[in-house]
Amino acid sequence: MIDARGYACPMPVVMVQKAVKDGAPQRLEVLLDNPCSVENVTRFAGNNGYTVEVRPEDDDEYTLVLTRKS
């Protein structure tokens, strides 16, 4: 799991990019707390072979579940 809460863009995408490059995990959860980061991570994941499920949490936070397309 990547906790990118509090980080401004592009940091959350950089963190996800590193995780994807390091091991192309089948499934990755990302914690975010602003809509701009949700958009950017979703777009990056979509462009890099992942489907994205956005789960809104309490207190304006989001969990993004990235699943590698088979």
Next chain:
Amino acid sequence: MKKINWLVVCTGAVVGLAALLLTMLGNPGNMGFCIACFLRDISGALGLHSAAKVQYIRPEIIGLVVGAAVMALAGGEFKARAGSAPALRFLLGAIVMVGALAFLGCPLRMVLRLGGGDVTAIAGLLGFIVGILAGVACLKKGFSLGRAYKVKSAEGFVLPGVMVGLLLLLLLAPGLLKFSQEGPGASHAFWAIALCAGLVCGALAQKSRLCMAGGIRDAVLFRDLHLLTGFVAIFLVVLVGSLLRGTFHPGLAVQPVAHHDYLWSFLGMAAAGWGSILLGGCPLRQLILAGEGNGDSAVTVLGMMVGAALSHNFGMAGNADAMTDGVFAPGGVGTAGRIGVVICLVLLAVISLANLHKEERV
């Protein structure tokens, strides 16, 4: 082919159209918008520097921040956050400003200058790209200014509130302010039109996340061109508009509020680009983020205003080329400006190295 984000393209087009309109209605040539120049003018109007030719409360800046705040509030995206290295951000804001004012324009004005045929701005564009590449290299090595945290709402309203205060001063107590009688500061569109242009562009920029530095950064870092399309849209709209108006004058000599000191234009914009990447966005984006309630970006904007004041108080800002009675008077960046830009580049290297972190995971 990846899907085009038309909101970004439309925002770029509207910013380009607004810039053309504001220039037609009185703003200086190729300066419909310039975040660096306009924050510098506001600093001058408040007496933070005494360069008589660049003092005016620019309603465009007020509109950009307030427009972003209104859009963020309406869209539920207004979040008060702060605490991500505010002192470093203040310094980085000042650094970006010193670099941009050596070149004579922020990244947005750089695009407007290019669209108007100002070939001298290519040196700035190349420097901007090199600065962004330096910043991207830092991001890849783990650069971060750290997390921001939720804070009380009042923190998020500071810069929008300051902007409303500036508007009230302009309208109700102009005698407290300094206003240029000649030069770029004396050239401006009617305040209400400038304010409306800022409001519209600020609202759209908030929604679309338009960012001059982010466009090139994302293209290099993520192979993602969506922000870059806004950058290109601004250029194309200004180019076509300038051609239609007959104000497109391609060349190197005596461009509006510009100089042909290529090396220092390059290095100044390299500092602006590098600093923008470390900050997470260009000067325009900092205004928009401050409007969304980001206290760190508000501190950055205040740093930019102080940087502008220092640029002029210490003679670091570039001087524009001029033609007087048919005699060409070259402008450029003086010794103080060259020293200032070099110091900025050294500081950027130090700040970058001092903030390399290992990846954080839970």
